[in-house]
Amino acid sequence: MKPALRRVAIVGAGIAGATLARRLTDVGIGVQVFEKSRGLGGRLATRRTDWTAPDGRVHRARFDHGAPAFAAHTPAFRRFMEQAQRAGRVTTWSPRLAPALPIAQDAAPLWLPMPDMPALCRHLLQGLDLRTGCTIDALRRGSGGWSLQSAGACAGDGFDAVVLAMPAPQAAVLLHPHQLGWAEHAARVVWQPGWVLMGVAEAADAAPYWDMGRPSAGPLSCVLRTDARPGRERIAGLTHWVAHATPAWSQQHLEEAPFEVQAALLNALQSALAEWQVHVTAWRHVAVHRWRYASALGPADPAVALERDSTHWWHEATGIGACGDAVGDALGDPLAGAGVELAWCSATALAAHMVGGQPGQPAP
């Protein structure tokens, strides 16, 4: 008989942490979620920025600057998406590609949370005990259970279990004193960074009929006209762009000053738009964001003996666990690259593992 879990601390409010929090709550386990950012969603992100036009009017721009969308390959995740779609929380998106690009053979639609990327996580976390703007920098285990430290102070204590739901390199630091093997594995995962350019432009022909382009060369891998995507707000006369640098270019320029990165990526975006016959007359707002850990590639050293028999980690005796898009077997999975789905699958599997045998276990 498993000891009952009454209170669980979850660190990270991305799709993995939010999914786990909801699953545990639904079976009557108390959870508290700690998130270092002010907002929820992690890499399911939408940047909101106010900018001032030359006529003095203030506009709000919204850029989906993390994962642009995601796939649902597994039946369980597809069912979850279809339920969310019926509730109006996600929609499907079949990108309309910039001229002269071949039509994608894999025509399966992608999924897009509504009205912005973090909305899915906000919904899962609705009504739960959340602490945002709180970076957890150490975990302690004593006779009263787990306690979490932030900036030298106790952020929460008395937990039966703690789960880390964050990119592996960040989890490794916290895991190190408690689960050395996991920490070593997590630290060996190779991550691809991603620089992202966000821009608001006036365009002579304000509305190209496409919403995604893939430049054939140069530093950009993907250009999105975000305001033309389903459910996103349009402002007459303005176009909103998000341009993703390739992982190789991002790695090469990882530590470069943001203004230099911005100049290089804006130049590349303008060339790509000109090639696709979009004539920008003026850029009204431009910014860049660096994702140090955008997506996981896999352990740097495949020869290392890894614990690869699950999509998550759970040590029942001490009550510590980890889930996310780069934990356990997730990396060797045929879904590699499908980060959101991997993170969701990892969290649902961990939830089932944690509550296994307890009454009220949710249906898979």
Ligand SMILES: Cc1cc2nc3c(=O)[nH]c(=O)nc-3n(C[C@H](O)[C@H](O)[C@H](O)COP(=O)(O)OP(=O)(O)OC[C@H]3O[C@@H](n4cnc5c(N)ncnc54)[C@H](O)[C@@H]3O)c2cc1C
């Ligand atoms: C630019 C980009 C493009 C992508 N494209 C795709 C795509 O096309 N398809 C796809 O499926 N996936 C894509 N992904 C990956 C996808 O977004 C992730 O796989 C998925 O969102 C991971 O969810 P997660 O919950 O595991 O982690 P995250 O979303 O990273 O959530 C972890 C959370 O933990 C918080 N946190 C970290 N450390 C601490 C701490 N010490 N204390 C408190 N909180 C902490 C973070 O702030 C974050 O909110 C992309 C990601 C990026 C950045």
